[in-house]
Amino acid sequence: xxxxxxxxxxxxxxxxxxxxxxxxxxxxxxxxxxxxxxxxxxxxxxxxxxxxxxxxxxxxxxxxxxxxxxxxxxxxxxxxxxxxxxxxxxxxxxxxxxxxxxxxxxxxxxxxxxxxxxxxxxxxxxxxxxxxxxxxxxxxxxxxxxxxxxxxxxxxxxxxxxxxxxxxxxxxxxxxxxxxxxxxxxxxxxxxxxxx
Amino acid sequence: xxxxxxxxxxxxxxxxxxxxxxxxxxxxxxxxxxxxxxxxxxxxxxxxxxxxxxxxxxxxxxxxxxxxxxxxxxxxxxxxxxxxxxxxxxxxxxxxxxxxxxxxxx
Numbered sequence: 001x002x003x004x005x006x007x008x009x010x011x012x013x014x015x016x017x018x019x020x021x022x023x024x025x026x027x028x029x030x031x032x033x034x035x036x037x038x039x040x041x042x043x044x045x046x047x048x049x050x051x052x053x054x055x056x057x058x059x060x061x062x063x064x065x066x067x068x069x070x071x072x073x074x075x076x077x078x079x080x081x082x083x084x085x086x087x088x089x090x091x092x093x094x095x096x097x098x099x100x101x102x103x104x105x106x107x108x109x110x111x112x113x114x115x116x117x118x119x120x121x122x123x124x125x126x127x128x129x130x131x132x133x134x135x136x137x138x139x140x141x142x143x144x145x146x147x148x149x150x151x152x153x154x155x156x157x158x159x160x161x162x163x164x165x166x167x168x169x170x171x172x173x174x175x176x177x178x179x180x181x182x183x184x185x186x187x188x189x190x191x192x193x194x195x196x
Numbered sequence: 197x198x199x200x201x202x203x204x205x206x207x208x209x210x211x212x213x214x215x216x217x218x219x220x221x222x223x224x225x226x227x228x229x230x231x232x233x234x235x236x237x238x239x240x241x242x243x244x245x246x247x248x249x250x251x252x253x254x255x256x257x258x259x260x261x262x263x264x265x266x267x268x269x270x271x272x273x274x275x276x277x278x279x280x281x282x283x284x285x286x287x288x289x290x291x292x293x294x295x296x297x298x299x300x301x302x
Contacts, residue, residue, distance in 0.1 A: 002204045010212050017216050017239055021223035026231055033235050036216070040242050043209065049249045052264050056245075059268055064238065064275050071279050072231065075286045096225035104218035111207060122255035131256045140258045141265065149262055156269045163273035170280030 005046050012039035030068045037061050051138040209250040216243035228293040230282050234275075241271050 012035050019032025037060045044053035123130035129144060131137075145153050220239035227233050245264045252260025285292055 006204045006208060010208075013212060013216055014219075017219040017223075020232070020235055020239055021219055021226065026229060029232050029235055033238060036239060037242060040246050043212075043246060044249055047209070047249050047253045049252070049261055049264075052245075052249060052261055055265070055268060059272060060238075060242070064272065067275060067279060068231065068235065071283060075283065075290060093226060096222050099225060100218045100222035103221045104214055107210065107214035111210070117207075117254075123257040123259075127257075129257050129259045131252070131258050137258070137261065141261055144258050144262045145265065148259075149266075152266065156266065159269065159273050163276045167276045167280040170277070170284050 002046055005042065009039040009042035009046070012036070013043070026072050027069065030065055030072065033068075034061050034065050037065070049137055051141055206250050206254045210247055213243045213247040213250065216240075216246070228295060230285065230292070230294055230297075233294060234278055234282065238271065238275075241267060 016032045016035030016037075016039060019035065020029050023029045023032060037056060041053040041056040041061075044050075044056060128148065132140065217240050220236045220243060223236035223239065224233055227236065245267050248260045248264050248267070250260075252258065285297065289296065
């Protein structure tokens, strides 16, 4: 049964991931990403991380991908790109594939040396972080989050406030006079400088 | 007989996670649209969260799942900031690719 779930969800993950890399239309890329995220949520359920599976769907598929689609539609960059130019051709593509194979090869080497087993010590009986059979994962997760990791949890609220303020600053419309000597503008708008 | 042999071990999940990470890394290197590059980063983050959950199950340690919660928070903050930068960039030039952001080039 777990084999069937793994094959279907893993297949969806791989297919979605390939879609993200190979699709030329950014909207299709975002939808492929949803496929991958959904597959990973199913794999979370298969590994008894029920709460994280729900959060994965709500936060990633529900919020982050929708945000991506909002930005795509807002900026009107949803038209397909020329795939012969857009994914870099020639040498860069070969180098990227080599880097990808290296990134894949490193964990494979680690698998070979450990027979696919985790080398960490693991939680011992009596540790607060030991997974208790029969207790819901959300209860243990909450306990861990609000005792051992309480400080880190509170600091994430600071992070979120900084992110919100940063987003407002970034997307604020600047007045014309301000961005005349903005180097970013002159770098990305060479057309305005071109002679008529 | 075949099904009895092919039992899903945690190593399968780790393998899937590393394949997804590699695909995301290649996508990040190959694509030039900043939004698509960003989605490839999300793909890599998700591959790592899958690995964390697998290790949590292998080692009977709930901390692996706690880390995933933090990864989710950081990913959400990262998307907000990153999309803010991309909106500011693409508003000035709608067809900008990663190659056009060369202000910091020496």
